[in-house]
Each structure stands twice: as C-alpha cells, then as structure tokens.
Amino acid sequence: xxVLEGVRxxxxxxxxxxxxxxxxxxxxxxxxxxxxxxxxxTILRLILGLFRPDRGSIRVAGEEITVLREQDLAxxxxxxxxxxxxxxLFDSLTVRENVGYRLWEQGRLSDEVIEQKxxxxxxxxxxxxxIDKMPADLSGGMRKRVGIARALASGAKLLLYDEPTAGLDxxxxxxxxxxxxxxxxxxxTQVVVTHDLDIAFRVxxxxxxxxxxxxxxxxxxxxxxGSQDPAIRGFLDPSCLPPEAREAWSSRDxx
Amino acid sequence: xxxxxxxxxxxxxxxxxxxxxxxxxSRAIAGLFRPPWYVREMVLQIDRIxxxxxxxxxxxxxxxxxVLALQGAVQLEPYGASMYVSRLxxxxxxxxxxxxxxxxxxxxxxxxxxxxxxxxxQVTEQIDALRAEGTDPIQKLVTTRxxxxxxxxxxxxxxxxxxxxxxxxxxxxxxxxxxxxxxxxWAFEAIRQRDIVLGLVKPTVFGxxxxxxxxxxxxxxxxxxxxxxxxxxxxxxxxxxxxxxSDFLLTKLFMAFP
Numbered sequence: 001x002x003v004l005e006g007v008r009x010x011x012x013x014x015x016x017x018x019x020x021x022x023x024x025x026x027x028x029x030x031x032x033x034x035x036x037x038x039x040x041x042t043i044l045r046l047i048l049g050l051f052r053p054d055r056g057s058i059r060v061a062g063e064e065i066t067v068l069r070e071q072d073l074a075x076x077x078x079x080x081x082x083x084x085x086x087x088x089l090f091d092s093l094t095v096r097e098n099v100g101y102r103l104w105e106q107g108r109l110s111d112e113v114i115e116q117k118x119x120x121x122x123x124x125x126x127x128x129x130x131i132d133k134m135p136a137d138l139s140g141g142m143r144k145r146v147g148i149a150r151a152l153a154s155g156a157k158l159l160l161y162d163e164p165t166a167g168l169d170x171x172x173x174x175x176x177x178x179x180x181x182x183x184x185x186x187x188x189t190q191v192v193v194t195h196d197l198d199i200a201f202r203v204x205x206x207x208x209x210x211x212x213x214x215x216x217x218x219x220x221x222x223x224x225x226g227s228q229d230p231a232i233r234g235f236l237d238p239s240c241l242p243p244e245a246r247e248a249w250s251s252r253d254x255x
Numbered sequence: 256x257x258x259x260x261x262x263x264x265x266x267x268x269x270x271x272x273x274x275x276x277x278x279x280x281s282r283a284i285a286g287l288f289r290p291p292w293y294v295r296e297m298v299l300q301i302d303r304i305x306x307x308x309x310x311x312x313x314x315x316x317x318x319x320x321x322v323l324a325l326q327g328a329v330q331l332e333p334y335g336a337s338m339y340v341s342r343l344x345x346x347x348x349x350x351x352x353x354x355x356x357x358x359x360x361x362x363x364x365x366x367x368x369x370x371x372x373x374x375x376x377q378v379t380e381q382i383d384a385l386r387a388e389g390t391d392p393i394q395k396l397v398t399t400r401x402x403x404x405x406x407x408x409x410x411x412x413x414x415x416x417x418x419x420x421x422x423x424x425x426x427x428x429x430x431x432x433x434x435x436x437x438x439x440x441w442a443f444e445a446i447r448q449r450d451i452v453l454g455l456v457k458p459t460v461f462g463x464x465x466x467x468x469x470x471x472x473x474x475x476x477x478x479x480x481x482x483x484x485x486x487x488x489x490x491x492x493x494x495x496x497x498x499x500x501s502d503f504l505l506t507k508l509f510m511a512f513p
Contacts, residue, residue, distance in 0.1 A: 048387055074389040081387065088384035091375070102388045105291075154388070 007056035034210035081151035087143035141172030286398030305407035316415035320422030341442035344423035353416035358461035370490035373473025408462035
C-alpha cells in the first residue's frame, strides 16, 4: 500500500529525515514511534504529499507521488485521510459539515446519503448528539473523535493518525485506542504516529522506531519489547538510563 | 563584514517575499478560470466584505464630505467663490479621497480580518487539513476572497463617494447657506468621464492589494499565535503603504494620457 525508499528531507538548514525506508501492507496497522522532534509527523506529511523529499521514492497504491503535481496529488489524497494532532477541524463549519466535508466537495452523492454517512461515522465514534455543534464547543477528546469520524466518512482506504492520544486523559486515550482497534478489524490500513508506548503496543502490527530522523528499529511489538539496543531500552524505560544520558536526551529534544 | 552578510540575507528575504507573493497571485488568478468555483464561499465573502463594511464606509464618506465642505468654503471665501465648494468636493472625492480613504478603512477592517482568519487556519493545521481533504486551499480561500474584494470594493467606493458629496451638501446647505440646485449642478458639472474611470480603476487595484496582501500574510504565517498577530499587523501596514503608493502611480499614469 505504501512504500518509502531512501527518503531524505531537509527543511531550511535542518536535515529532518535521512534514509527512511519501510513498507505498509494493505490492512496493516503500522506505528511510527519516536520522541518529540524525531521526524515522525514529517513522514506522515510526506506520505500525504504535503512535503516533497529531497531524495528517495514514496509510492502510495503503486503511484510514485514525489513527481506528481498538486492537482494529481489531490486525486491520490481521495484514498487517504489524516487525523491531525489538534484535530484541525474547520472552525467555521459545524460537526456535520466537518465530517461530511469531503463528500459534499466531491458532489457525487445526494445530501440524504451524505447525511446518513455522517451520522454513521459519528455513531461509530459515539458523538451522534454533537452533530450540530461547532468545533469550539467540543472538548479535546471529542475533537479528536470528530477528526476520526471525518476520516471514516470520507471512505478512505488509508488512515493516518498524528499523535492521536496526545493531550488526552486516560479514558479518552483508551477510547481512541479502541476505535483504532475496531477499524483494524474492518481491514482498514492505518499508520499511527505516536510517542505513547501504551497505544503503540496495543494497536501495532509492526512498529518503526525513529530517532534523529533515522530508523533505528523495525519489527513487531514483541521484537521491540525484547530489544537490547540501549537507545530503544532508554526510550521504553527511561528510568534505566543513567542521569547524564537522560539529560542529553532532554537537551537534544529542546534543540 | 557582518553588515554586508546581513544585507545579502535581507535582500534574499525580499526577493523570496516577491517570489512567494507572485506565486500566490498567479495561483489565485488561475483559480478564476477553472472549477470548482466555490460559489457559496464567494457569496459569503461578498456579504462579509461588502455588506459588513458598509457602515464604516458610509461614516468615512459622510465625514470626509462634511469636512471638505467646511475647509473648502474657508479657502474659497477670500475669492468670493465659496458657492463653488461642491466642485471642489466632487472632484477631490471622486478622484482621490473617496477611493483612498475607503480603501484604507477597508484594509483595516477586511484585510486584517482575512489575514488573521487564514493565519489562524495555518497555525491550527486547517490549511493542511484542506489539502488532505483534496481541496486546493488557494482556490477555496484566496480566489474567493479576491473575487469578493474585486467586486465589492469598487461598489463600496461608489457609495462612499455618493455619501461624501451628500455630506458636503448637508454642510453647504445648512451651515453655509448654499442653494441646493446650485450645489448639485456644480457637483456633477465638475466630474469628467476620465474621473469616473480613474475612480473605478483605483478601487479595483486597491481591492486586489487588500485581498492578496491579507491572504499572503495569512498563508505564510509562522510562529503560532504570536505569528497570527504579526501577520495581521503586517497585512494592515503593507496594504496601506501599497494603496498610497499605487494611488500616486495610477494618478501619474492617468495624467500621462490626457
């Protein structure tokens, strides 16, 4: 479904990614794990075609997207949907209009059919009652769930999540996790970017771990848990790191 | 050494701004000629920009005309020509004050509003979300606002001009005791066809400046909520300077073709 080969990206003077190569199979849930500023979200933006790499290849459903024009990318994006970290709901539209946005823009379905799909998607995330609310009236967890409903209603075959549980309380985090697992059983291909180990180990078929813009691990959650690589052990259990190593990690993060 | 290096970077920065602005303008104009046209969004913007700015434009026009009548009468009095004050009001309003003052007021209200709205969308990833949904954000956000400004700012300017001449008449009739028939006859007599053309070309150009500078400031916002404030201020300042500079250039250009 998605193939990245030797992807390199520089933004300004900063090299963000180097030598990124991995694949996502149809129906697979892949988690991209890493600390803040490691370049995980940038990978999602590359897959979506919001950034172009300096070097390397990105194929989505067999199509090389690095050479496509914006109009052609818009066609490719019809098969994808992204749940943004802050949900990125359109402030001027109601929940109904947000969730059905892509369907109304495409103009292929009648209003009744779109309304039904919107209600089904909101029902799936447990927010049918919020259909007439404005995004400003929703809590952080509700906004994230509306973001997932928007992705679902679009009928996309590939869902991308950017830090889906960031800033949420444990119950809302669990709800999001549960939604991703339900979609997994439906055979939806999903890429989840997170630094939350709990969600990573719960939902992932395979995990890619990123550090400083490079892949340092790829494998199953079990393989990750059993890894003896000091960088991986340090991320999974920071308490096992010596104080100077924790300080070095924090200062790099701040940089 | 450091100074020359900074100058080089500053110059590169200016060139980049011109390049980005030209790119945004060309994409927005190209959006006029290919679907989708986002008619609903366009009508919404026409309402917000046109109807929403009506009150401020009427007030600007009214007070401009009234002040011109008072000041004009004082200047013409020594020559015994204060009854011709309507001539002075109509020509100065239609040629210069109407378009420029209306545009400056609209830049403050509409231009900064466009900049802050798009900047907020940028920093909250809504622009990226539009692209992710398969929508061209330039066509949806910029082209629609450009069309609304190009259509509504000339209309608002015509209204401002009319109200200004009316405001001048109020002062001329009630304070200076000038005959109404005399006032209106000279007011219209003084306006030539080229004044009307110039009075319509100017607000169209100003409309383009207000829309594009506002959209550019919003689209290229960096730095979170602080960046939203910076973009809003930059939009207002840049629009005002460009309006005044282009007013001079357009007047000079029209004078070159008598």
